[in-house]
Amino acid sequence: MKVVTGVVGNDIHVVANRLMELSLNARGYEVFNLGVNTHLEEFFDAVVETGANILLISSLNGEAEGWSREVKALKSKYKNLDDLIMMIGGNLAVGRGDAEEIERKYKNYGFDLVCHQIDLNTGLDWLEEFIEKRKTQ
Amino acid sequence: MKVVTGVVGNDIHVVANRLMELSLNARGYEVFNLGVNTHLEEFFDAVVETGANILLISSLNGEAEGWSREVKALKSKYKNLDDLIMMIGGNLAVGRGDAEEIERKYKNYGFDLVCHQIDLNTGLDWLEEFIEKRKTQ
Amino acid sequence: MxxxxxxxxxxxxxxxxxxxxxxxxxxxxxxxxxxxxxxxxxxxxxxxxxxxxxxxxxxxxxxxxxxxxxxxxxxxxxxxxxxxxxxxxxxxxxxxxxxxxxxxxxxxxxxxxxxxxxxxxxxxxxxxxxxxxxxxxxxxxxxxxxxxxxxxxxxxxxxxxxxxxxxxxxxxxxxxxxxxxxxxxxxxxxxxxxxxxxxxxxxxxxxxxxxxxxxxxxxxxxxxxxxxxxxxxxxxxxxxxxxxxxxxxxxxxxxxxxxxxxxxxxxxxxxxxxxxxxxxxxxxxxxxxxxxxxxxxxxxxxxxxxxxxxxxxxxxxxxxxxxxxxxxxxxxxxxxxxxLNGLPNIVDEEEEEILTLEVKAIMEAVFNDPADTLWRKVFNSIKNGVIDVPFSPHIINHNNMITIRDANKNIRIIDRGNVPIPDRCFEYERAQCDLSKDTKGIVNDIIHDIGIMQ
Amino acid sequence: MxxxxxxxxxxxxxxxxxxxxxxxxxxxxxxxxxxxxxxxxxxxxxxxxxxxxxxxxxxxxxxxxxxxxxxxxxxxxxxxxxxxxxxxxxxxxxxxxxxxxxxxxxxxxxxxxxxxxxxxxxxxxxxxxxxxxxxxxxxxxxxxxxxxxxxxxxxxxxxxxxxxxxxxxxxxxxxxxxxxxxxxxxxxxxxxxxxxxxxxxxxxxxxxxxxxxxxxxxxxxxxxxxxxxxxxxxxxxxxxxxxxxxxxxxxxxxxxxxxxxxxxxxxxxxxxxxxxxxxxxxxxxxxxxxxxxxxxxxxxxxxxxxxxxxxxxxxxxxxxxxxxxxxxxxxxxxxxxxxLNGLPNIVDEEEEEILTLEVKAIMEAVFNDPADTLWRKVFNSIKNGVIDVPFSPHIINHNNMITIRDANKNIRIIDRGNVPIPDRCFEYERAQCDLSKDTKGIVNDIIHDIGIMQ
Structure with missing residues (x-):
C-alpha cells in the first residue's frame, strides 16, 4: 500500500519523520515522505498525485489544534478521497491532556486513527489492525 | 645556629612543619624538628638537650591563645634560656583579627618574633634580620 | 573589487x-x-x-x-x-x-x-x-x-x-x-x-x-x-x-x-x-x-x-x-x-586509518565530479547523495544513510546510501554493530541513541 | 583457631x-x-x-x-x-x-x-x-x-x-x-x-x-x-x-x-x-x-x-x-x-616501565631485609627509610624524600632520601622537572602544588 507522510506546520524536527519513513518501509509500504514543514494542501495534493491509500500526518509541537479544523473542508474539495485512511500522530495537545478526549476530538476532525503520544511502532500496529478490520468489513 | 621547631597542640597538619624544616635547612640552620602534636614542655626540653639558639613554634588552628599564657612561667623553670630567640608563627587567632594587637599580645607572652598569617619565607627573613640586629647590639 | x-x-x-x-x-x-x-x-x-x-x-x-x-x-x-x-x-x-x-x-x-x-x-x-x-x-x-x-x-x-x-x-x-x-x-x-x-x-x-x-x-x-x-x-x-x-x-x-x-x-x-x-x-x-x-x-x-x-x-x-x-x-x-592536567597521548591507529580512508574516498568522489568549480562539485555531490547528512530536513539531502551506535556508543554506518564509503571501511563499521536486529529494533535503537545523554 | x-x-x-x-x-x-x-x-x-x-x-x-x-x-x-x-x-x-x-x-x-x-x-x-x-x-x-x-x-x-x-x-x-x-x-x-x-x-x-x-x-x-x-x-x-x-x-x-x-x-x-x-x-x-x-x-x-x-x-x-x-x-x-562511553585504550609504555622498575626495586629491598617475617621486613623498611611517605606525621617515617610536580602536574621525586629508586628512574624523574630553583623556590612550588585544585 502507498502512504503519504510528513510533518505539518513549522516544525523542523526531522527525527520522528525519518524514523517513520524507515519503519513504514520496513513494514512493506511504499512511502512518499514530504518531510518536515509541510502544508495541509501539499499532503492532499500528494495523495492525489501518488494514488496513496493512507495519509499519515505527524505533528510534534502541539500545534495540530490550529489547522485540524480545516481538514474536513479541505478534503471535500478533492475527489475520490473517500477511502483514504487518515491517520495523525505525535504531540496533539500541549501537555499531557486527556487521551480519550483528544482522540474523540481528532476523530471528529476527520481522522480514522489518532495516536497522541503513542510509541511509533504501536501506532503502526494500530494502522495494520485498522487495515485488516476494514478488509473484513 | 641550632633551631628547635614543631607544631604545638593537637594539630596533625604536617605540611607547614615539613616545609619549615626544608626552609630552615636550606638557610643553613641545624634543625631539630619535633613534628606535629608537640607539648610545650617537649619544646623546652629539646632546647636544653640540643643547646638550640632558636625555638620556633608553629600553631595552625588558632588554639595558641590557650597555652601561650603558660610560656613565661614554664620557661622560667629552665636555666640558661635567657638568650633563646623565641619565635611563633601560623594562625595565632581565629579569623583575621587585628595583626598589631595580636603581635603585641604574643610579645607580652614572651615571644621575640610573632608571625601571624605571614608567608613562610617572609617570617624566616624576619628571623635573620632579628639575629643580625641582635649581633650588632 | x-x-x-x-x-x-x-x-x-x-x-x-x-x-x-x-x-x-x-x-x-x-x-x-x-x-x-x-x-x-x-x-x-x-x-x-x-x-x-x-x-x-x-x-x-x-x-x-x-x-x-x-x-x-x-x-x-x-x-x-x-x-x-x-x-x-x-x-x-x-x-x-x-x-x-x-x-x-x-x-x-x-x-x-x-x-x-x-x-x-x-x-x-x-x-x-x-x-x-x-x-x-x-x-x-x-x-x-x-x-x-x-x-x-x-x-x-x-x-x-x-x-x-x-x-x-x-x-x-x-x-x-x-x-x-x-x-x-x-x-x-x-x-x-x-x-x-x-x-x-x-x-x-x-x-x-x-x-x-x-x-x-x-x-x-x-x-x-x-x-x-x-x-x-x-x-x-x-x-x-x-x-x-x-x-x-x-x-x-x-x-x-x-x-x-x-x-x-x-x-x-x-x-x-x-x-x-x-x-x-x-x-x-x-x-x-x-x-x-x-x-x-x-x-x-x-x-x-x-x-x-x-x-x-x-x-x-x-x-x-x-x-x-x-x-x-x-x-x-x-x-x-x-x-585538568597530565593529558595522555592517545592514538587509535586502526580507527584513524578507517576514518581517514572514508574521508579521502568521499573527498575524491567530490573532486571527481565533472563540474568546473569546487562549489558546483560540492553542490552536485550533495544532490546525488555522495554527501548525505542524517536527519537533515532539506529536500536536496538524500537521507539514505543509516547510522546507529555500537556497544561503545561510536556512531557507525550500517547503510551507506550513495556515499562512497570504501568496502573495507563499511565492513569494519558494520562489524562493530549488532546487525541481527530487524528494522523495528533498529528504529528503537535510534530512538534510544538520540536520548543517549538523558 | x-x-x-x-x-x-x-x-x-x-x-x-x-x-x-x-x-x-x-x-x-x-x-x-x-x-x-x-x-x-x-x-x-x-x-x-x-x-x-x-x-x-x-x-x-x-x-x-x-x-x-x-x-x-x-x-x-x-x-x-x-x-x-x-x-x-x-x-x-x-x-x-x-x-x-x-x-x-x-x-x-x-x-x-x-x-x-x-x-x-x-x-x-x-x-x-x-x-x-x-x-x-x-x-x-x-x-x-x-x-x-x-x-x-x-x-x-x-x-x-x-x-x-x-x-x-x-x-x-x-x-x-x-x-x-x-x-x-x-x-x-x-x-x-x-x-x-x-x-x-x-x-x-x-x-x-x-x-x-x-x-x-x-x-x-x-x-x-x-x-x-x-x-x-x-x-x-x-x-x-x-x-x-x-x-x-x-x-x-x-x-x-x-x-x-x-x-x-x-x-x-x-x-x-x-x-x-x-x-x-x-x-x-x-x-x-x-x-x-x-x-x-x-x-x-x-x-x-x-x-x-x-x-x-x-x-x-x-x-x-x-x-x-x-x-x-x-x-x-x-x-x-x-x-561516559567509548573509553580510549591508553598505554604509556615509558612511564609504566619507570614506575614498574621503581616499585620492584623498593619491593626487592623490602624482601631483602634480613628479618624473618614479612611484617618485620616491612617494619624495618619503614624504620630505615626504604619506604618514606611524604608528609607523614609519624616519628618513624623518615621524611627525607622530596617530591614536586612537573609541568604536567605529575608527582616527581627530586630527592629520594633513603628510598632505593634506581638511578635510571631517578634521572628520568628529575629530567621532567625544573631543577634550577633554590629551596625557597621549591618550597613555594610545594605550597602551590598542594593547592593545585583550588
Missing part, C-alpha cells in the same frame, strides 16, 4: 540598512585593536578559549550580557542573531525590536544586528575589546557579515552547507554557495588590513547520529571554499558525539586532513583551528546531570586538543539559558581547564 | 563490649545474604561501584542516612567510625553517644560501632541488604572488626601502614602490624563460611604529593600481609593524583603488579580489585568548582578502570557534608558513569 562593489550596492539598497561609509570602515578595521581578532588570540593563547552562547534583542540587554560575561572570565563573546534576521526579514525584526525595547518581554531570540546597525554595535564591541563571534544560521548572510565586520566582529560562523542542511527545507543550496562566496571574499579582503578575520564552520550539523566521516568532509569542503577565496584563518569544528574515543579520533583526523587539503590547494599559509562544541543533542532535564555532561564535554575537548570550546548550560533542556547560567558554565569550564 | 581464641578473649574482656555469641555469629555469616558481600558484587557487576562517605553517632541518624543513600542509588554503603572508637576510647564514645542521643547536636564524628554493638547494628545492615564498607582509621581495630563482621559488614578498610602513617605521631608501628595480623586472620576465617570478606587498603595516605611508587609499594605490601593470612578478596586503592596520565599509569602498574606479587606468594586464587578515591587533597571553597573536580575524578576513574569509586561532595571544603550533598554526588556520579 569592482564586481564585489556592484554586488555590494545591490545588497545595501535596502531600507533597513545603515548608510555604509566603506572608507571609514576600512580605516576602522585597519586600526582596530588586535584584541578584537580571535585569530590573534589563537596565535598567542596557550589555553583553550572558552565561548558561551547568547544574544538578546536590545542593545542594553546585550551590553549587560557582555558586562556579565567579561566579569565571568570569558575568552570569546558570542553574538547570536535573531531568526527574522536569519531569514533576511529585517522589517519584522525592526518591529519586534521596537516591541522588545518598549516592553519587558523579548520578542526576538537574538540580536537584530542589521537593524541596530554597525555604528551602534561597534560602540559595544570596542567598549569590551574582546573578540566577538557571530552566530547566526543565515543562508544569505551577505548584508549581515558586512555589518558585523564594520561593527568590529572578526569571527564569522557558518557556511553554505552547515548553515543550510540542518535548518532549512527549501532554501536553494546553489544560491547559498554563491552568497557564502561573497562572504568569504569580504572576509578575505578585510583580512589584508590587519589580523585575519576568522571564519568558522558549523560542525554539529543536525547533531543527530551524523558519522564523523560526513562531518569531516563537510568541514573540509567549507574550509576549502573559504581558503579558495583568500580567507587566511579558519576553524573547523565538531560537537561531542557520545564516544570519547570517537571524538579523539575525529579530532586527530580532522586536524591532519585539514592541513593536508589546505596544502593541496596551495593554501598552506592559512591558520587552521579546531573548535569543539559541548554536547548538542538532547540534554537531560535534571540540571545537575546537565552539569555533569557539560563538565565531561570539557574534559573530552581537552583530550581532543581543541583550540576553542563552545559551552552549553545547565538550563539547556528547559529553555533559553539565563546570563547567570551561561556565566556559571564559563567559570566552571575555565576552572576545569585549569585543573 | 585456639591462639586466636585466646587473643579474642582478651580483646572482649572490656566493659563496653557486646557479649559475643560466636556460634551465633558464625551461623549468621554462613547464612548471610550474598548481597551483603561486596566481593559478590565485584564478581558480578559490569559497572564501577559507587560508594559515598558518611557516619553519624546515633542508630536513627545512620538508619536515615542509609535510607537516603539507597534511594539515591548507591552501590555500597559506608560506615564511618568516630574518632574516639578509633583510639579505642569506648568510654568517651559511650558518653558522647548518650549526649548525641539526648540532644540535637552531634558529639561524635562517626558511628560508635562498639558501643552500639553487633546485635543492634546487624538489624540495620540486614534491613538494607546492601554491602557496607567499614571506614575507620584505627591502628588496633581487633574489637571493631569482630563487631563489624558480626554486624554483617563484610568489607573492612585499612591496614597497619595506611591507617597509621597518615594519622598518628606516636602509635607503635610494630604493634599495629600485630593487631592487623589478627584482623586479617579473622577476615580470612569468616571468609570460609560464605562469600569472602573483602579487605581494602587505604591508598591516599597523606594525600599530599605521595609519589605513585610509594603508594603502590604500600598497597602491595598490605595486600601481601592480608593474603598471607588467608584473605581471598582484597582491594588496592589510590586517590586522584593531579595528572590524568599519572593516574592511568598508576592504575595499570598497580593492577599488573598486584597480580604478579599475589602469584609470587602462591595466592593467585585471591580476587584483587582496584578502588579509586576522588581527589583527597584540598578542595576549592567554591562549591560549583568542587563539583567540576568531582566529575573529573569520575571520568579519570573510568579511564583508570577502577572497580569502585569513593566519592567526595561539593561541601568538602566547608565541613562535614550533609546526606543531601552525598546523595547528590552519588546520583551525579552514577549519571556520569552511564553517559
Amino acid at each position: 569592482s564586481l564585489l562593489q556592484e554586488e555590494r550596492e545591490i545588497i545595501l539598497s535596502n531600507e533597513y540598512v545603515d548608510n555604509f561609509d566603506f572608507d571609514e570602515v576600512e580605516e576602522f578595521v585597519r586600526n582596530a585593536s588586535k584584541d578584537l581578532f580571535i585569530s590573534h588570540h589563537f596565535a598567542k593563547a596557550d589555553k583553550m578559549l572558552v565561548q558561551p552562547r547568547g544574544g538578546f534583542p536590545t542593545y542594553k540587554q546585550q551590553f549587560d550580557l557582555y558586562e556579565f560575561f567579561v566579569e565571568s572570565n570569558v575568552d570569546v563573546l558570542p553574538l547570536t542573531i535573531d531568526s527574522n534576521t536569519r531569514l533576511n526579514d529585517y522589517g519584522t525584526a525592526k518591529k519586534m525590536l521596537r516591541l522588545s525595547e518598549e516592553n519587558e518581554i523579548d520578542m526576538l531570540n537574538g540580536y537584530p544586528l542589521v537593524n541596530h546597525g554597525y555604528r551602534t554595535t561597534r560602540k559595544m564591541i570596542t567598549n569590551f575589546n574582546k573578540p566577538v563571534s557571530l552566530r547566526h544560521g543565515t543562508p544569505d548572510a551577505r548584508l549581515l557579515i558586512e555589518t558585523a565586520i564594520a561593527s568590529g566582529i572578526f569571527e564569522i560562523e557558518g557556511g553554505p552547507i552547515t548553515y543550510l542542511l540542518p535548518y532549512s527545507k527549501n532554501f536553494p543550496l546553489d544560491k547559498a554557495f554563491l552568497y557564502w562566496k561573497y562572504v568569504e571574499r569580504v572576509c578575505a579582503n578585510y583580512s589584508e588590513l590587519n589580523e585575519p578575520i576568522n571564519r568558522e564552520s558549523f560542525g554539529p550539523l543536525t547533531a543527530t547520529l551524523v558519522p564523523p566521516s560526513i562531518t569531516i568532509v563537510i568541514q573540509l569542503l567549507e574550509m576549502l571554499l573559504a581558503l579558495e577565496e583568500g580567507v587566511k584563518s579558519f576553524s573547523v569544528s565538531f560537537s561531542q558525539q557520545g564516544s570519547m574515543n570517537q571524538d579523539i579520533v575525529t579530532g586527530a583526523v580532522i586536524k591532519k586532513l585539514a592541513r593536508f587539503y589546505a596544502e593541496e590547494i596551495g593554501c598552506g599559509d592559512a591558520a587552521i583551528h579546531l573548535v569543539y562544541h559541548q554536547w548538542m543533542g538532547a540534554f537531560p532535564m535534571n540540571k545537575d546531570f546537565a552539569e555533569q555532561l557539560i563538565n565531561m564535554s570539557t574534559v573530552i575537548a581537552s583530550m581532543v586538543g581543541a583550540d576553542k570550546i563552545i559551552t552549553k548550560t545547565r538550563e539547556e533542556a528547559t529553555g533559553i539559558p539565563t546570563p547567570q547560567a551561561n556565566a556559571k558554565t564559563v567559570a566552571d569550564t575555565q576552572y576545569t581547564l585549569r585543573i | 585456639s591462639l586466636l581464641q585466646e587473643e579474642r578473649e582478651i580483646i572482649l574482656s572490656n566493659e563496653y563490649v557486646d557479649n559475643f555469641d560466636f556460634d551465633e555469629v558464625e551461623e549468621f555469616v554462613r547464612n548471610a545474604s550474598k548481597d551483603l558481600f561486596i566481593s559478590h558484587h565485584f564478581a558480578k557487576a559490569d559497572k564501577m561501584l559507587v560508594q559515598p562517605r558518611g557516619g553519624f553517632p546515633t542508630y536513627k541518624q545512620q538508619f536515615d542516612l542509609y535510607e537516603f543513600f539507597v534511594e539515591s542509588n548507591v552501590d555500597v554503603l559506608p560506615l564511618t567510625i568516630d574518632s574516639n572508637t578509633r583510639l579505642n576510647d569506648y568510654g568517651t564514645a559511650k558518653k558522647m553517644l548518650r549526649l548525641s542521643e539526648e540532644n540535637e547536636i552531634d558529639m561524635l564524628n562517626g558511628y560508635p560501632l562498639v558501643n552500639h554493638g553487633y546485635r543492634t547494628t546487624r538489624k540495620m545492615i540486614t534491613n538494607f541488604n546492601k554491602p557496607v564498607s567499614l571506614r575507620h582509621g584505627t591502628p588496633d581495630a581487633r574489637l571493631l572488626i569482630e563487631t563489624a563482621i558480626a554486624s554483617g559488614i563484610f568489607e573492612i578498610e585499612g591496614g597497619p601502614i595506611t591507617y597509621l602513617l597518615p594519622y598518628s605521631k606516636n602509635f607503635p608501628l610494630d604493634k599495629a602490624f600485630l593487631y592487623w595480623k589478627y584482623v586479617e586472620r579473622v577476615c580470612a576465617n569468616y571468609s570460609e563460611l560464605n562469600e569472602p570478606i573483602n579487605r581494602e587498603s587505604f591508598g591516599p595516605l597523606t594525600a599530599t604529593l605521595v609519589p605513585p611508587s610509594i603508594t603502590i609499594v604500600i598497597q602491595l605490601l598490605e595486600m601481601l600481609l592480608a593474603l598471607e593470612e588467608g584473605v581471598k578478596s582484597f582491594s588496592v586503592s589510590f586517590s586522584q593524583q593531579g595528572s590524568m596520565n599519572q593516574d592511568i599509569v598508576t592504575g595499570a602498574v598497580i593492577k599488573k603488579l598486584a597480580r604478579f606479587y599475589a602469584e609470587e606468594i602462591g595466592c593467585g586464587d585471591a580476587a584483587i580489585h582496584l578502588v579509586y578515591h576522588q581527589w583527597m587533597g584540598a578542595f576549592p571553597m567554591n562549591k560549583d568548582f568542587a563539583e567540576q573536580l568531582i566529575n573529573m575524578s569520575t571520568v579519570i576513574a573510568s579511564m583508570v578502570g577502577a572497580d569502585k569509586i569513593i566519592t567526595k561532595t561539593r561541601e568538602e571544603a566547608t565541613g562535614i557534608p550533609t546526606p543531601q550533598a552525598n546523595a547528590k554526588t552519588v546520583a551525579d556520579t552514577q549519571y556520569t558513569l552511564r553517559i
